[in-house]
Amino acid sequence: MDILFATDGRAPAQGAAKLLARLVEPDFTEVTVLHAPWDRDTSEGRQQTDRTLGEAEATLGGAGIRCHLLAVDDDPAAAIEKELAVGDEDLVVVGAGNHSWLGGLVIGSVSTHVLHHASAPVIIVHRAPADEVGRVRVLVGADGSPAATLAIDVLVQLADPDRVDIDVRTVVPVTQPMVATAMGAPFMSEGAALLARDARAQASTHLRSAMERLRFAGFRCAGSICDGWPATELLGYAEQTGADLVVVGARGLGVLERLSLGSVSSHIVRHAPATLVAQVPK
8 A cells, every 4th residue: 555644743643653553564555754844944944854754764664664755845735735646645644733623623734634635545643552562453433334435445455454453333323312201201202213223223234244344354353333423432432442543434524514513534533543534535
């Protein structure tokens, strides 16, 4: 897999390099390490560029991954878009920018821009895997959508089955409210109960399909189903299991919808240690 790794040298980007080093099959991975410094024309800026690229190369190269170093005098977000336009990278990896969602809306960040505009799937990293050794724990959100299926396919291309353990989680959205009787006891109408059963049966199909896809590719995985709001349930399960990476598909909301309502993928990106997001091209 060809990966574009954009780094500013800060802690989240360093974490992204460590995640890649732990996750991928070195023999089948090439990484273009991109740094777009703000002040490359100064001596201090050049030193910072050399240090940033050197640290990334040391982490990735130390894991046996082939690296190509690229320093570009441009706005970081624009540099990423231009490289994707001329290159053939299958994935973009960046460290998370502003951790505040409101702050991200007001002033923006490179990671937010990449998430919304990149022509390839994206991994956004807040921090490296908690354990410095051992297998990487991956949580896959499987809802049967084309984007979620694409995200699984990207994970299959990216990760080494011998390096990861995968939990597949399917969330049945709770959309039918309970109705209170005159005695105060809640109950679900017959129609709502039928819809709930259908939704759970569909969720079982999505879960089975995702696990079969992963197991066919040689991955070891476990699966489960729960009810609730997908973002909340996936994040809670990620924390419970100690997941290092959450894999989800994006619905491709318009800009106005993202700004006003957000989305499951956007919510997970803001709070998970690292998130792989894939969106089916329009």
